[in-house]
Amino acid sequence: MNIIQQLRQTIQGPQLTWCIARAVKLSTKSFKKEIDLFHSIRYNFGKSFSSSGTFYSTSSSACQHVAIVGSGPAGYYTAQKLLKSHPDLVVDIYEKLPVPFGLVRFGVAPDHPEVKNVINTFTNTANSDRCNFFGNVELGKDLSLKDLRDAYTAVVLCYGAAEDRVLGIPGEDLPNVLSARSFVGWYNGLPQDAQLPVNLDCESAVVLGHGNVALDVARILLTPISILEKTDISEHALEALRRSSVKRVHIVGRRGPLQVAFTIKELREMTQLPDTRTVIQQTDVDGIDKYIQDLPRPRKRLTDLIYKSSVSPGEKEVKTWKEASREWRLVFLRSPLQILQDTNGQVKGIELAVNRLEGDSLKNQRAVATDEREVIHCGLILRSIGYRGLPLDDDLPFNNSRGVIENKNSRIKNEKGLYCAGWIGHGPVGVIVDTMTDGFETGKIILADIQSGVLESNDEHKRQGLLKSLQAKAITFSDWKKIDRAETEAGAKVGKPREKISDIQQMIQIAKS
Ligand SMILES: Cc1cc2nc3c(=O)[nH]c(=O)nc-3n(C[C@H](O)[C@H](O)[C@H](O)COP(=O)(O)OP(=O)(O)OC[C@H]3O[C@@H](n4cnc5c(N)ncnc54)[C@H](O)[C@@H]3O)c2cc1C
Numbered sequence: 384m385n386i387i388q389q390l391r392q393t394i395q396g397p398q399l400t401w402c403i404a405r406a407v408k409l410s411t412k413s414f415k416k417e418i419d420l421f422h423s424i425r426y427n428f429g430k431s432f433s434s435s436g437t438f439y440s441t442s443s444s445a446c447q448h449v450a451i452v453g454s455g456p457a458g459y460y461t462a463q464k465l466l467k468s469h470p471d472l473v474v475d476i477y478e479k480l481p482v483p484f485g486l487v488r489f490g491v492a493p494d495h496p497e498v499k500n501v502i503n504t505f506t507n508t509a510n511s512d513r514c515n516f517f518g519n520v521e522l523g524k525d526l527s528l529k530d531l532r533d534a535y536t537a538v539v540l541c542y543g544a545a546e547d548r549v550l551g552i553p554g555e556d557l558p559n560v561l562s563a564r565s566f567v568g569w570y571n572g573l574p575q576d577a578q579l580p581v582n583l584d585c586e587s588a589v590v591l592g593h594g595n596v597a598l599d600v601a602r603i604l605l606t607p608i609s610i611l612e613k614t615d616i617s618e619h620a621l622e623a624l625r626r627s628s629v630k631r632v633h634i635v636g637r638r639g640p641l642q643v644a645f646t647i648k649e650l651r652e653m654t655q656l657p658d659t660r661t662v663i664q665q666t667d668v669d670g671i672d673k674y675i676q677d678l679p680r681p682r683k684r685l686t687d688l689i690y691k692s693s694v695s696p697g698e699k700e701v702k703t704w705k706e707a708s709r710e711w712r713l714v715f716l717r718s719p720l721q722i723l724q725d726t727n728g729q730v731k732g733i734e735l736a737v738n739r740l741e742g743d744s745l746k747n748q749r750a751v752a753t754d755e756r757e758v759i760h761c762g763l764i765l766r767s768i769g770y771r772g773l774p775l776d777d778d779l780p781f782n783n784s785r786g787v788i789e790n791k792n793s794r795i796k797n798e799k800g801l802y803c804a805g806w807i808g809h810g811p812v813g814v815i816v817d818t819m820t821d822g823f824e825t826g827k828i829i830l831a832d833i834q835s836g837v838l839e840s841n842d843e844h845k846r847q848g849l850l851k852s853l854q855a856k857a858i859t860f861s862d863w864k865k866i867d868r869a870e871t872e873a874g875a876k877v878g879k880p881r882e883k884i885s886d887i888q889q890m891i892q893i894a895k896s
C-alpha cells in the first residue's frame with residue numbers, strides 16, 4: 384500500500400487534501416522518506432487522526448514517549464516543561480482516578496477558589512496534541528512499573544503521598560478520631576472518603592498539628608454555612624456542617640509559637656473568621672517579642688501576628704471576638720498521649736503531655752515531655768501531622784521513614800529512565816509553586832538525559848499494545864471535560880462553581896456517554 388492509500392485510510396476532508404498535496408510533492412523522494420512523511424503527518428495531527436477510532440496519539444517510532452504517573456501539579460508541570468522544550472516528545476499521563484489534578488481538586492480548600500486557577504494552566508498542557516491523559520488507570524493495579532518501563536523512553540513517578548502519619552497512641556482508632564487527610568477528602572468529594580463517618584454532634588473538637596492542613600480543617604469546621612454553600616464543597620459535607628454542633632476548635636501543637644508550620648495568610652484568615660473568637664494565651668507568647676526583630680521576614684510577620692493576636696488585637700477583632708458564638712484556640716507545647724473514651728466507646732477527650740523546648744536553634748528546638756498532664760474534653764479529633772508517600776512497587780528504592788522514593792535530583796537511584804517529582808520525591812511538604820519548580824527541574828533533567836543519549840527511544844509497539852489493552856477502561860481528557868461540564872452545570876443550579884461527583888461509577892458513566 385503506498386503512502387496515499389495509507390493516508391486515505393486514516394484521514395478525510397481538508398486534512399486529506401492537504402496531506403496528499405504534501406505527499407505528492409515529496410513522492411519523488413525515496414520510499415523511506417515517504418514513510419517518514421507519513422509518520423510525521425500522522426504525528427502532527429495527533430489524536431484526532433487515528434484510523435481505528437483509537438483515542439491515543441500515534442507518532443513516529445523515532446519519537447520519544449514519556450509516561451507520567453499522577454496528574455497533580457508535579458505531573459502536569461513536568462509534562463509542561465517536556466512539551467515546551469522538545470518539539471516532538473509525547474507525554475502520556477496515567478491517573479488512578481477518572482478525574483485529573485490531584486490535590487488541586489481534592490486537597491485545596493473549597494473556600495480558596497483562586498488557588499484552583501492553576502487548573503487552567505494544566506488544561507492548556509492537556510489540550511496539546513502531544514499530551515494524552517489516561518484516567519481510571521492505576522499503577523500497581525491496572526499496569527505495573529515494568530509495563531511502563533518496557534514501553535517508554537522514560538517514566539516519571541508523580542503519584543503524591545496517599546497516606547498520612549499516625550501518632551501510635553491508644554484510642555487512635557476510635558470512631559470520630561479521623562485523619563485530616565480523610566476529612567479533607569470528605570469535604571472535597573474524594574471518592575474513597577465520601578462515606579467517611581464524620582460525627583459533628585459535639586461542641587468541642589481537637590485538631591492535632593500546627594500546619595496549614597490543620598488550619599484548613601479547623602476553618603472549614605468554623606466557617607459560616609452561608610459562605611461554604613457558595614463554594615465547591617461536597618453536598619454531603621455541607622449537609623453535615625449545616626447540622627454541626629461544633630463551637631470550639633483547639634489546634635494543638637507539640638512545639639511553641641516560633642516553630643509553627645502554618646503560614647501568615649492562613650493564620651490571618653482564622654483571626655478574621657466571622658462570629659469566631661481567636662484565643663491565644665498570653666503566657667504562651669510571653670517573651671517571643673524579643674526574637675521577632677531578628678527572624679527572617681516571613682517568620683517575623685507570622686510571629687508578629689501570633690503575638691499581636693494574643694496581646695494586642697485590633698479594634699475590629701476585639702469587637703468580633705467579644706460577641707462571637709464560636710472560638711478557636713491555638714494550643715502550644717502539648718503532645719498527645721492517649722485518646723479517652725466514654726462507656727459507649729465514644730471519644731470524650733484527649734490526654735496531653737505538657738512539653739518544654741530543648742535546643743539552641745529556635746527553628747529546630749525539640750519538644751520534650753514534662754511530668755505535667757492535661758486533658759481537653761472533645762467529641763471529635765482530627766490528626767493533622769502530615770501526609771506520607773507509599774512505595775507502590777517492590778522494585779522501587781524507597782525510604783520508609785521519610786515516605787519518599789530514593790532519588791538524586793529526581794533521578795531514581797540506579798534506575799536508568801526512571802524519575803520522580805513532587806511529594807513522592809521530596810516528601811509531603813511544599814505549596815503548588817514549590818511543586819511547580821520541582822516539576823520543571825525534573826523535566827529539564829529528563830531533557831538533558833535525552834540530549835546526552837542516556838535514554839533510548841521507546842518500543843512503540845509495546846506502547847501501542849499497552850494503550851490498546853487500556854482503551855476500554857481509560858478516561859481521556861475529552862471524557863473528563865464531559866464530567867467537568869456535568870459538575871459545573873449541576874453547581875450552577877445551586878449557586879456553586881461546581882457540584883463534584885464523588886462516585887466513580889457515575890463519573891465513568893458520564894465520561895463514556
Ligand atoms: C489539604 C491540602 C491543601 C493544600 N492547599 C494548598 C493551597 O491552598 N495552596 C498551595 O499552593 N498548595 C496547597 N497544598 C499543597 C499542594 O497540594 C501540593 O504541593 C501538590 O498537590 C503536590 O503535588 P503532587 O503532584 O506531588 O501530588 P498530588 O497533588 O497528590 O498528585 C498526585 C496524583 O497521583 C495520583 N495517583 C496516586 N497513586 C496513583 C497510582 N497508583 N496510579 C496512578 N495515579 C496515582 C493521585 O490520584 C493524584 O492525582 C495543599 C495540600 C494539602 C494536602
Ligand SMILES: NC(=O)c1ccc[n+]([C@@H]2O[C@H](COP(=O)([O-])OP(=O)(O)OC[C@H]3O[C@@H](n4cnc5c(N)ncnc54)[C@H](OP(=O)(O)O)[C@@H]3O)[C@@H](O)[C@H]2O)c1
Pocket residue numbers: 548550591592593594595596597599636637638642643644645649718719767768769770811812813814
Ligand atoms: N493554604 C495553603 O497554602 C496550604 C494548605 C494546606 C497545606 N499546604 C501545604 O501542604 C504541606 C503539608 O501540610 P501539613 O499541614 O500536612 O504538614 P506540615 O506543614 O508538615 O505540618 C505538620 C504539623 O504536624 C506536626 N507533627 C508532626 N508529627 C507530629 C507528632 N508526631 N506529634 C505531634 N505533632 C506532629 C508538626 O510539628 P513539628 O513542626 O513539631 O514537627 C507540624 O506542626 C505544607 O507544605 C503546607 O504548607 C498549604
